[in-house]
Amino acid sequence: MAAPVCLEYRIEGNDFMVAGAASNNIKNTLKMLGISSSVCTRVAIIAYEAEINLVIHGGGGVLKAEITEDRVKLTAEDEGPGIADIEKAMTEGFSTATEYAREMGFGAGMGLPNIKKNSDEFNIESEVGKGTRLYSTVFFNKQ
Amino acid sequence: MLHSVKISREACQGCVNCIKICPTEAIRIVDGEINIISELCIDCGECLRSCSRQALGIQGDDWNKIKEAPKVTLLPDPVFYSQFSHYMDPSALESVVSSFGYEMMTEEMEEAFDLSAYACAQAISHSPRQSLPLISCYCSSTLRFIQSRFPELLPRVVPVCSPLELAADLLRMRTNSSAPITLLSPCPAKITMIKDPQGRERSPIDNAVELRRVARSIMASNASPQPETDARERSNRWLHWARRGGEARHIQAFSDRKLTMLAVSGLRNTIDVLQELELGRLRNVDFIECRICDTGCVGGTGTAESRFLANLRINSINVDWNVTENDVQRAERLYAMDFWAIEKEYTARPHLPLSDNIGEAMAKLQQMKEIYSCLPHIDCGSCGRPSCQAMAEEIVRGHGSVTDCIFKLREGIATLANRIVVMSESQPQTLKIRGETK
Ligand SMILES: Nc1ncnc2c1ncn2[C@@H]1O[C@H](COP(=O)(O)OP(=O)(O)O)[C@@H](O)[C@H]1O
Ligand code: SF4
Ligand SMILES: [Mg+2]
Numbered sequence: 381m382a383a384p385v386c387l388e389y390r391i392e393g394n395d396f397m398v399a400g401a402a403s404n405n406i407k408n409t410l411k412m413l414g415i416s417s418s419v420c421t422r423v424a425i426i427a428y429e430a431e432i433n434l435v436i437h438g439g440g441g442v443l444k445a446e447i448t449e450d451r452v453k454l455t456a457e458d459e460g461p462g463i464a465d466i467e468k469a470m471t472e473g474f475s476t477a478t479e480y481a482r483e484m485g486f487g488a489g490m491g492l493p494n495i496k497k498n499s500d501e502f503n504i505e506s507e508v509g510k511g512t513r514l515y516s517t518v519f520f521n522k523q
Numbered sequence: 524m525l526h527s528v529k530i531s532r533e534a535c536q537g538c539v540n541c542i543k544i545c546p547t548e549a550i551r552i553v554d555g556e557i558n559i560i561s562e563l564c565i566d567c568g569e570c571l572r573s574c575s576r577q578a579l580g581i582q583g584d585d586w587n588k589i590k591e592a593p594k595v596t597l598l599p600d601p602v603f604y605s606q607f608s609h610y611m612d613p614s615a616l617e618s619v620v621s622s623f624g625y626e627m628m629t630e631e632m633e634e635a636f637d638l639s640a641y642a643c644a645q646a647i648s649h650s651p652r653q654s655l656p657l658i659s660c661y662c663s664s665t666l667r668f669i670q671s672r673f674p675e676l677l678p679r680v681v682p683v684c685s686p687l688e689l690a691a692d693l694l695r696m697r698t699n700s701s702a703p704i705t706l707l708s709p710c711p712a713k714i715t716m717i718k719d720p721q722g723r724e725r726s727p728i729d730n731a732v733e734l735r736r737v738a739r740s741i742m743a744s745n746a747s748p749q750p751e752t753d754a755r756e757r758s759n760r761w762l763h764w765a766r767r768g769g770e771a772r773h774i775q776a777f778s779d780r781k782l783t784m785l786a787v788s789g790l791r792n793t794i795d796v797l798q799e800l801e802l803g804r805l806r807n808v809d810f811i812e813c814r815i816c817d818t819g820c821v822g823g824t825g826t827a828e829s830r831f832l833a834n835l836r837i838n839s840i841n842v843d844w845n846v847t848e849n850d851v852q853r854a855e856r857l858y859a860m861d862f863w864a865i866e867k868e869y870t871a872r873p874h875l876p877l878s879d880n881i882g883e884a885m886a887k888l889q890q891m892k893e894i895y896s897c898l899p900h901i902d903c904g905s906c907g908r909p910s911c912q913a914m915a916e917e918i919v920r921g922h923g924s925v926t927d928c929i930f931k932l933r934e935g936i937a938t939l940a941n942r943i944v945v946m947s948e949s950q951p952q953t954l955k956i957r958g959e960t961k
Pocket of ligand 1 (some may be wrong): 429433434437438458460461462463469470474475476477486487488489490491492493512
């Protein structure tokens with residue numbers, strides 16, 4: 381087994397302009413490893429939505445991707461406001477995005493549901509006032 | 524893989540402008556020689572725009588030879604009609620072209636573009652919600668870009684042949700003539716479309732030349748059009764495909780419901796819109812028209828005229844957007860004949876991974892990260908590669924060495940120079956001994 385490849389990105393809060401750069405980089409890395417394009421797209425969507433949530437809700441944080449031969453594990457961590465009701469946050473269309481974020485085209489409330497849909501394994505932990513931690517794993521050989 | 528961008532090695536001064544502007548990072552200058560990596564090139568023509576020394580050009584068929592044939596049949600891209608300041612009316616231009624003895628296809632053009640718009644409208648209305656938006660395939664360069672960068676979006680590309688090909692199909696069906704058909708192309712991408720067709724086995728078009736060549740020779744002649752111009756009914760809808768939004772509007776004209784469509788032009792917008800689509804951000808959109816060239820095909824690199832003026836001219840041509848019952852019936856009849864559909868799926872053309880074995884690829888990726896970390900990260904291009912990242916990738920792929928980077932080379936020379944100084948200061952033992960014996 382080759383040593384895992386670890387990618388780490390510091391995501392600034394409220395910086396809408398650069399949002400998307402990290403997920404793009406993760407996708408390109410997977411392509412260089414020969415991962416199928418359908419898997420690359422799923423990972424890109426997960427990473428992108430996680431990145432956006434760090435920007436618009438979490439006040440910034442860290443996005444990590446740990447790649448081994450059979451899977452990629454994404455972690456998005458922040459020390460922001462946290463989520464009071466995770467079940468509610470996971471429902472399609474639910475969003476607390478600010479007016480400003482909506483004007484920028486974010487806040488459709490589909491981010492977390494889409495992350496879950498595209499993940500093979502998914503988990504989210506949060507504590508109000510402390511922050512949020514999201515985990516997602518995608519396997520390379522599973523459809 | 525065939526391409527229509529040609530290189531003149533003598534003219535190239537190694538300025539690296541093209542290397543840095545290429546959206547797919549397909550150009551390298553190694554050992555003083557410029558090269559285009561065929562698998563990566565999408566024929567967008569951006570490199571031509573960046574070159575001030577005419578080291579890059581369009582490789583079309585030889586117009587001087589084509590025009591000597593006993594019968595010359597021209598298939599004009601809509602852009603052709605926008606290139607002349609003194610033939611504002613389409614029929615005037617057609618009469619001038621025919622005075623040169625060339626036969627320019629016109630009726631087939633109207634029919635083929637109507638058919639294409641109708642077929643696209645049908646494809647949209649028959650697609651389930653989650654398969655929308657569909658993407659236009661009219662810009663051949665965009666299609667190639669999707670094939671290599673966004674293969675997951677290929678099922679969204681409308682499975683309808685280019686109306687330029689359909690016009691040639693129609694002519695072939697209706698006449699027994701096998702005289703060659705020559706496309707007047709606004710860009711290298713549409714030349715490549717006939718040399719290396721996507722979605723079909725072979726192109727019904729025989730030759731392609733950049734339309735600038737033909738437009739210039741007609742302009743130079745200063746010929747005046749016949750006074751009595753033909754009274755044929757024309758919709759002129761198809762001419763609007765030369766500018767951004769023309770295709771979308773044409774499709775709307777053949778649709779029963781109001782469609783939500785995006786029409787973007789320019790490299791940056793095209794890349795951004797495809798990226799947003801891939802990330803699932805463009806819900807509730809029915810159709811996306813993408814053109815690599817700014818303002819649409821009037822901005823192609825094979826044109827003779829300012830894209831701004833060309834755009835204005837197209838806009839000032841009388842056009843009838845109201846599709847008549849007759850137009851619909853004609854389109855339906857052609858649609859029923861089925862020849863408009865692509866014959867084979869558009870294939871993905873992804874970038875080669877670092878290795879076919881994932882473990883090996885991961886090891887190379889680590890190596891690449893290490894090499895990259897000791898490069899200067901200023902993407903200067905002096906190594907002949909578009910970026911430090913690309914340089915690191917080439918090294919692990921075995922196509923270069925760290926000393927191709929002039930900063931690394933300089934570091935190497937500095938280290939060497941220091942060693943020379945140290946060495947020059949050390950006393951040669953033998954001399955000293957000899958001196959003492961004296
Ligand atoms: N990192 C986070 N920190 C705090 N709240 C979050 C975070 N991520 C998601 N949320 C909450 O969950 C809701 C739903 O998230 P999501 O499904 O991505 O929709 P959207 O981002 O469009 O609002 C958000 O509106 C927000 O209230
Ligand atoms: S926009 Fe038109 S002119 Fe430009 S590359 Fe695409 S097809 Fe050619
Ligand atoms: Mg979100």
